[in-house]
Amino acid sequence: MISVFGSANMDLVAYVSQAPKRGETVTGREFRTVPGGKGANQAIAAARAGTPVSFLGAVGDDGFGTEMRATLAEAGVDVERLRRVPGPSGIAHIVVDDAGGNSIIVVPGANGTVTGLTDEDRAVIAASQALLLQLELPMEAVVAAARAGRAADVPVILTPAPAQPLPDELLDAVTVLVPNEHEAAAITGVTDPDAAADALLKRVPEVLITLGSEGALYASRSGERLREPAVRVKAVDTTAAGDTFVGAFAVARAQGRAPAECLRFASAAAALSVQREGASTSMPTRAEIEDFLA
Template sequence: MDLVAYVATAPRRGETVTGHAFRTVPGGKGANQAVAAARSGGAVSMIGAVGEDDFGVRLRASLTEAGVDTGGLRTVEGESGTAHIVVDGEGANSIVVVPGANGTVDGLAHGDERRIAAADALLLQLEIPLTGVLAAAHAAREHGVRVVLTPAPAQPLPPELLAVTDLLVPNEHEAAVLTGKSDPYDAASALLASVPEAVITLGAKGSLYAVRDAEPVHVPAPRVKAEDTTAAGDTFVGALAVARGEGRPVQDALAWASAAAALSVQRAGASASMPHRAETDAFAAGLLEGRTSR
């Protein structure tokens, strides 16, 4: 559950500031990406865990409402995971994640491998233990399922995980942590030593796509006024997975995913801000029409 405080200026270390709004919004990177993919037109199953608290009830209900199959979502003793988020007046955010029930997903449960094997793509994040991430990734590789990894929260990745990752989608900060290179183009080149494809998200500057034996491709993002960027990256990944699963050319898929993310940042909250497919289609078509007319 995202516990979101809205402030004019984020507090510095040791500083207390007064906020102007507070919301509790269903979130979590895995759930966010599941909702984004479902609203983008994908058939989505969620594997994970919630606690026995009220947050767990709300989190499960929000996924079901979005059309996500929650048959793989466990309920465990204790508290659900929480993210404590501060959003400033420019829409930028800082986040503290407390894993809670997420910390129990250290491997696959009965039925999980079957769910993975039936998929076109497996979206992975790092808000569960690495042993759980690795187990899911290996199952996907065994069944020929595309593995898309968002390396957040940022941390060094074991070579074993990178070896079974098809597409890595870090943001600029995460790419720098993984490679030690602050320039996105340099970071993208470095990532290709470990994975065949990478997309570095660049916020308002769009995204950078890199694949082995080709020059990186920059895809700009639509220019919009951001209210809350909390779920932009997860919206992008969920929409991108659907677009690629439908066989769209890479640049078209990236542009469509960017349109979905641009819609999400204009609204408050995480999963609540994510657009439905018809909205993304209409927005993307308007952007294309504008470029064509110019």
């Protein structure tokens, strides 16, 4: 079982030919509300990729909260530890252009109320094969979850997004850090991915840098270094590609696969997701991933 401690947002997605510049108004061609949030996305991606998942986080007592809980449950995610709190749920306003690029504004809502762990949360984490974390919850809660994972000898996989300074007390508990190339550069001050990986390995045992159309770079303190090229497909919407990649990678890793196999499995899942619109709605099943690899 994989546990995910993270955000749940309702994505408010506008599709346009070209994203507006500051002060500009453009006409969109479509609007959708899609359950998302980096935590919920990774939970759904992992569940669809073939493993039991427990989600720890919070939604509001509004309609968005009800819909997000139902979406997670329908994807096979255990939502027993998903708190329901007074007030609005988190939302993400997303603009997607015809090239598949996106820009996102996140308003935390209920996610901002998650400032720590309960004893039940710690028990779920301790029973996990891996713990997935991101940075859309308050930092003190993320640190507490990472420490709980480390104390229970559970591998902690952190996506450092949205990019922000990472305290040593957090990184000391992280097993695998999974930034994209921009986040890796922001953390290290180094733009070259290999050099950034070297810098990050001074702080965490394993690094996996996602490089968009250039694939992914994996490096570990043991000296292993791998590059996985991206699968060439026509991208329709890249909104959840990173979360799909991380969720699938965590599943493969929890199954004991070698790093190279984990990268191929995750890359295939991400390639499938970008060919579909939406976040949680774009994530492939295990059967789809295996068929794609075959």
